[in-house]
Amino acid sequence: MPQIRQNESYSQQQDIKNTLKMREIMSTLPSFCRDFFRGIAENTEARTRLAYAYDLRVFFEFLHDTNSALKNTEICDFPLSILDMITKSDIEEFLEYTSYYEKDGKIYTNDERGKSRKLSALRSMYHYFYRSERIEKDVSALVQMPKRHEKAIIRLEPNEVATLLDQVEEGTSLSKSQLKYHEKTRVRDLAILTLLLGTGIRVSECVGLDLNDINFDENGIRVHRKGGYDAVVYFGDEVEKALRDYLEERHHTIPASGDENALFLSMQNRRMNVRSVEKMVKKYSSLVTTLKKITPHKLRSTYGTSLYRETGDIYLVADVLGHKDVNTTRRHYAAIEEDRRRGAANIVRLREDKPAESE
Numbered sequence: 001m002p003q004i005r006q007n008e009s010y011s012q013q014q015d016i017k018n019t020l021k022m023r024e025i026m027s028t029l030p031s032f033c034r035d036f037f038r039g040i041a042e043n044t045e046a047r048t049r050l051a052y053a054y055d056l057r058v059f060f061e062f063l064h065d066t067n068s069a070l071k072n073t074e075i076c077d078f079p080l081s082i083l084d085m086i087t088k089s090d091i092e093e094f095l096e097y098t099s100y101y102e103k104d105g106k107i108y109t110n111d112e113r114g115k116s117r118k119l120s121a122l123r124s125m126y127h128y129f130y131r132s133e134r135i136e137k138d139v140s141a142l143v144q145m146p147k148r149h150e151k152a153i154i155r156l157e158p159n160e161v162a163t164l165l166d167q168v169e170e171g172t173s174l175s176k177s178q179l180k181y182h183e184k185t186r187v188r189d190l191a192i193l194t195l196l197l198g199t200g201i202r203v204s205e206c207v208g209l210d211l212n213d214i215n216f217d218e219n220g221i222r223v224h225r226k227g228g229y230d231a232v233v234y235f236g237d238e239v240e241k242a243l244r245d246y247l248e249e250r251h252h253t254i255p256a257s258g259d260e261n262a263l264f265l266s267m268q269n270r271r272m273n274v275r276s277v278e279k280m281v282k283k284y285s286s287l288v289t290t291l292k293k294i295t296p297h298k299l300r301s302t303y304g305t306s307l308y309r310e311t312g313d314i315y316l317v318a319d320v321l322g323h324k325d326v327n328t329t330r331r332h333y334a335a336i337e338e339d340r341r342r343g344a345a346n347i348v349r350l351r352e353d354k355p356a357e358s359e
Contacts, residue, residue: 010208010262010271011224018046025053030060030078036128045228055121061103062094083126083135088142095119095146112146119145153332154292155302156285161197164288168193173287184267189280191246192264192272195221196281196296198239200303200321202226203296207272209263211250214243225322233320301332308333 008016026034033056037049044052060075063082067090070078098110098118110118119140126140156164167173168190171182196206205223213222219240220232235243255262255269262271277296285294292298300321308317318329 009224010210014208015046018050022046022050022053025050025057028057028075029053030076030080030082032078032080032129033125036125039128039132040124045226051117052121052124055118056125058098058118059094059122062097063090066093066097080129080134083129083139084137086139088139091119091122091140091143095143112148115146116148119143153301153305154294154298155305156197156288156292156294156298158306160288161302164284165190165193165197167284167287178283181267185280187246187249188264189284191242192277192280193284193299194239194242195235196299197303199233199235200300200307201233202300202322203274203277206296207264207274207277210261211247211263212261213263214247216240216244223322227322227324231322304329304333305336308336 022037026037033053037053040049060078063070063078063086064073064075065071069085070082095115095118098108098115100107100109102108122143123138123140126135126138129135130138168186171179171186174182192206195201196203199221201221201223205225208224209221215221215232218232218234219236220234222230223233225231250263250265253265253269255265259265259269259271264272266272266276274296281294281296281299285292288294304317304321307320308314311317314330314333315326317333318326321329323329
């Protein structure tokens with residue numbers, strides 16, 4: 001397997017890893033899928049193509065196991081012509097199948113979100129071959145996207161945010177075993193949580209930060225956004241202090257080979273990964289609330305909610321959070337927008353109140 005060079009950025013390393021995984025999974029897909037993935041490479045990220053590949057593999061395995069005409073044909077030998085043989089009902093049955101299925105002794109389930117992602121992968125593939133005039137019809141376009149039920153935004157209230165950061169600083173509610181490591185990770189953990197809560201960046205963007213991505217002259221960090229582009233996200237005084245405190249400690253740490261540029265290091269002095277931050281957030285948030293399941297993404301929602309409440313500018317929130325479509329942001333914060341509209345009902349006065357008549 002090709003070696004990943006140490007001087008590659010975190011996002012480049014992730015792209016290389018995803019590309020290598022793609023090569024593995026491609027051997028389990030029909031050969032015509034290679035044309036599809038090459039065709040969409042310019043407009044999609046490596047991780048998006050990898051997610052498509054996994055979803056398409058589930059689809060072709062379903063066809064292989066349930067379609068009598070395909071049972072005796074290896075999946076990698078499926079001809080492109082099968083796409084014209086598949087009906088709307090076949091795809092609908094597949095989506096129903098993904099609600100609950102078992103593979104290699106492991107059970108998999110999918111809700112509306114998971115089914116929508118799988119249908120998106122199918123639509124992308126069909127659309128590519130239909131536009132290329134290599135199939136006669138795009139049957140996937142006839143299948144409706146599963147209706148997604150919008151969930152209420154789970155976020156921390158301002159008092160919960162303060163309590164959370166206090167717990168990171170003081171560790172008063174941590175167990176004895178947790179306290180053993182707390183003094184070693186306290187400054188780092190406070191910097192990470194303050195950064196997430198104070199900027200709304202994604203956890204993947206957070207762990208991908210390098211030392212040279214921070215600019216204290218402008219109080220900004222350069223993040224690699226979902227979609228493959230870089231953007232500068234600005235931070236306030238609280239984030240600045242937390243980062244400076246951590247960097248003072250970080251400069252006395254000798255990182256493991258290959259992770260010299262990483263901003264946030266694990267106790268093994270390697271770049272922290274998404275899972276590590278998720279576990280850290282779960283540890284501290286469980287001390288604050290047992291009714292809410294808080295993840296790094298919920299900290300992002302907490303920031304977005306606070307920013308929207310303070311500014312009322314949905315376009316600003318979309319820009320800061322890195323949403324390509326403002327409608328995505330509006331969907332997430334619809335409840336707050338509804339409250340704002342309701343509150344606007346009595347703002348405009350049509351006539352001055354008449355003075356009360358004296359008796």
